[in-house]
Amino acid sequence: xxxxxxxxxxxxxPEGENxxxxxxxxxxxxxxxxxxxxxxxxxxxxxxxxQSSQREQTSGRLNASLDxxxxxxxxxxxxxxxxxxxxxxxxxxxxxxxxxxxxxGKGTHLIIQP
Amino acid sequence: NAGVTQTPKFRILKIGQSMTLQCTxxxxxxxxxxxRQDPGMGLKLIYYSVGAGIxxxxxxxxxxxxxxxxxxxxxxxxxxxxxxxxxxxxxxSRSTTGGKLFFGSGTQLSVL
Numbered sequence: 035x036x037x038x039x040x041x042x043x044x045x046x047x048p049e050g051e052n053x054x055x056x057x058x059x060x061x062x063x064x065x066x067x068x069x070x071x072x073x074x075x076x077x078x079x080x081x082x083x084x085q086s087s088q089r090e091q092t093s094g095r096l097n098a099s100l101d102x103x104x105x106x107x108x109x110x111x112x113x114x115x116x117x118x119x120x121x122x123x124x125x126x127x128x129x130x131x132x133x134x135x136x137x138x139g140k141g142t143h144l145i146i147q148p
Numbered sequence: 149n150a151g152v153t154q155t156p157k158f159r160i161l162k163i164g165q166s167m168t169l170q171c172t173x174x175x176x177x178x179x180x181x182x183x184r185q186d187p188g189m190g191l192k193l194i195y196y197s198v199g200a201g202i203x204x205x206x207x208x209x210x211x212x213x214x215x216x217x218x219x220x221x222x223x224x225x226x227x228x229x230x231x232x233x234x235x236x237x238x239x240x241s242r243s244t245t246g247g248k249l250f251f252g253s254g255t256q257l258s259v260l
Contacts, residue, residue, distance in 0.1 A: 038190075068248065075254075077152075077252055078191075078238070078240075078249075079251070080249055080250070083247065125249075136193075136249065138183075138190045138191040140188065140189070141190065
C-alpha cells in the first residue's frame with residue numbers, strides 16, 4: 035500500500051523567501067506524481083504533474099522535482115507571495131495507467147506573511 | 149467550461165437517512181473518482197470508475213454506493229447515514245491517458 039509523507043506539516047515565513055516542500059512515498063512504481071494546491075473551503079487545483087520518466091517540471095515560480103528511485107519529490111516556490119498561502123498536497127499515482135487513483139499526503143499548510 | 153460540478157455544497161443529515169451526492173463533468177473524461185477529506189487525515193478514495201458501466205472500490209467504500217450510467221455523471225449514494233460519514237466529499241475526473249486530476253468544489257456533509 036502506498037504511503038505518502040509530507041514535511042513540514044506547517045510552515046510560516048515572510049514574503050520573498052524561497053521555499054522547499056518535501057514529499058516522500060513508499061512505493062516507487064508510480065505512473066506519475068502531482069502537486070496540488072487547496073485553499074480553505076475549496077477543492078484541489080493541480081499545479082504540476084510529473085511523469086515517472088521525468089525529473090522535473092516548472093510552472094512560473096513553481097518547480098517540482100522527482101526522484102522516483104528514492105521515492106521523493108520536492109516543490110520549490112521562488113520569491114513567495116502572500117497569495118501563495120494555502121495547503122499543498124503531493125499525490126503519486128500507482129496502478130494500471132493510474133486507474134485506481136492517487137494516494138494523497140496530508141499536506142503542508144503554508145502561510146506567507148506580508 | 150464548467151469542469152467538475154458537485155451538488156449540493158452543504159447538507160445536514162440525520163442518522164439513518166439516505167442521500168445522493170451528485171457529480172457531473174463536461175470534459176469527456178473516462179476516469180472519475182470520489183474522495184472524502186477528514187481534518188488532518190488527508191484524502192481517502194471511496195470509489196472510482198474507468199468508464200460508463202464500470203466501477204470499483206477504493207480504500208474506504210463501506211457505507212457508500214456508486215453508479216456510472218453515462219460518461220458525464222458519477223453519483224455517490226449514502227445509505228443509512230452514520231456520524232462517521234461526516235466529512236467533505238470531493239468528486240474528481242481525468243482523461244483516460246492520465247494527466248491532471250480536476251476536482252469539484254466539494255460537498256460538506258454533517259450527520260447528526
